[in-house]
Every structure is written in structure tokens, then in C-alpha cells.
Amino acid sequence: MSDAKAWIAAPLGFEPSRDERHFFEGERPWGFILFARNIDSPSQLGELVEMLKELGGRETTPIFIDQEGGRIQRLKPPFAPMRPAARALGDLYREDRETGLRLAFLHGRLLAGDLMRYGINADCIPCLDVPVEGAHDIIGDRALSDVPADVARLGRAMAQGCMAGGVLPVMKHIPGHGRGRADSHKELPVVTAKRSELAARDFLPFAELNDLPCAMSAHILFTDIDDKRCATLSPIVIEEVIRGEIGFDGLLMTDDISMKALTGAYDARAEAAIEAGCDVVLHCNGDMDEMRVLAKGVPILEGASGRRAARAEACLTKVSEDEDIAELSDEYDRLMAVTA
Known part of the structure; x- marks a missing residue:
């Protein structure tokens, strides 16, 4: 990993083109992320993942995907079973806490099993955002509870559960997207709540899970903390809140740097995110022109960021072949049915 650079790339199609392969070999992203546009058949997907790991130069190259369940599920049947949205787990937890926690573990474990079938080893779960009344539904039922x-x-x-399946979890969107009244894919959400109010509600789940290996930032402007820069680009938010108050010392990756919540040239966006304290910059749309510019703004992944990346990769362990996924799936279905 010594020559990996501090970014995560996304191929455009079912396999990397000649230009993409040459570019990725030269610019050495730390990992890759996949979307529905990259999925054609089970064999193709497995081959794509192997190609990307080869381009990353190591078997532990992280291959990310958003596989939450509900409306955020890149692998759908026949590639993977449909899983419920996270809110269904929270609803069941209110009725029976012990069963709800077991279901949440199984949810993560089964998602990991769905992904590892193709060699995908990193999942952008859990979503720890706590919604408030009037917030945009971009989070909605993706939230476990309010x-x-x-x-x-x-x-x-x-x-x-995810880590038990050998898959790296990425908690999101730190320090909290639950109050956003806009979709950060399209515009910058502005949150005016006081810092004390945010600490008591929005930051709390992240603080409780601050020992997890990886987190994704929120493109949210918190005016009471930094009224000029969104969390992803704010050294105040990252140093004082995420690293300080929340106490998170794992790998911090940006949300997609190409989202319209951000503006400016892509190398400047990447530089600003790294200078603010993010470890790795995520780029998702597969646009080669954007990636060429962005790659100029990211450094080699080393120092504290390199150590955090190594700790994250250490979660990518082989899973015991003795564990019966079908049995776990039957338990999950049975508990869901009984609790419902």
C-alpha cells in the first residue's frame, strides 16, 4: 500500500477500459467503489472485482459498495436477496430489544455474505444519521431510528455482523446528516441548530461507535460550528468535532466529491478535503476528465492516514467456511416473521 494515493475511484462500466486501466495503474487509488452501472452478470462482477484488486496491487484493496437494504441496494435479485431498509430493524427493536439487536447483527452479516460472494469487501453501512421532523427524505427509512x-x-x-463476515463497514454520514433539509447530491444542506443540540442528538451515535475503523463525511454546512465550509471541507468540524468531541480516529473518507453540494475544480476540492483532515477522497461518477483533475489534488496515503488505512484493511479477514449462511438467513427470516 506504500504507493497508494488517498482516493477511491469508480470504473465507468462492466470492466475497466484500456484508458482506465492505464490511469488507475498510474494514479493508484487506495480503493474502488461499484454501482449498478458496473453489474451485468455474476461472473462478470466477480471478474471485475478481481481486476480492480489487481489494479490496486493487493488482495486487500477495498472494493466498496452501497448495500444497505431497502432503496439503497446496488445488488438486487438475482445477484443478492432484497433486504429491508434499516428502519424496519429499528421498528422491530422497539418491540423486542434482544431480537432487534440480533436481527441487526444478522442484517450486517448477511449483507457481508451477499457481497463476499463476488469478492466485494467493503460496505457503506451502518447509516447512523438521526432524522428530525421536516428533514429531507434522502435519509428517511435508511435511518435505523429517530x-x-x-x-x-x-x-x-x-x-x-458486517465485520464478522470479513467486510469493512463504513459508518455514515459523520457527524450527522439527519437534519439536512436538502439532498446533498443536488445542493448544499444548511443546518442552523446549536452545537450543543447537535452534540446531544446527531453526534451521539458516532461517538458511541467511535472505535469503528471507517467513516464517511457529511456534505452539510453546520453554521454554529463553521459557517463557511461544509463538514467535509472544514478543519474545525473535523478536528474539533469528529476527531475531538466524537473521538473518532479511524479512516475518514469523504462522501462523493462530485456531488453538487460542493463547488470548484476537482483538484481544489480534493486538496481542501485532505487539508481539512479527511484521509481519503471518494469520487463516484466514473468521469475520466474529472478523475484526471482530482488525482492531481491527492497525496500518497502515508503518515497517520496511512496507518488508519492499514487498520481498516486489517478488518478484511477470511471468514470461517464452517459458518452456514443459509442457516443464518433462515434465522433472520424467522425472527423477522415472528417479531412482525
């Missing part, structure tokens, strides 16, 4: 303590407990169980 009770911060419940989000923390369920999120912990889900992350443990």
Missing part, C-alpha cells in the same frame, strides 16, 4: 441511543446500539450490532 432515537440516538437506539441508532447507536443497532448500528453497533450491524457493524459487528
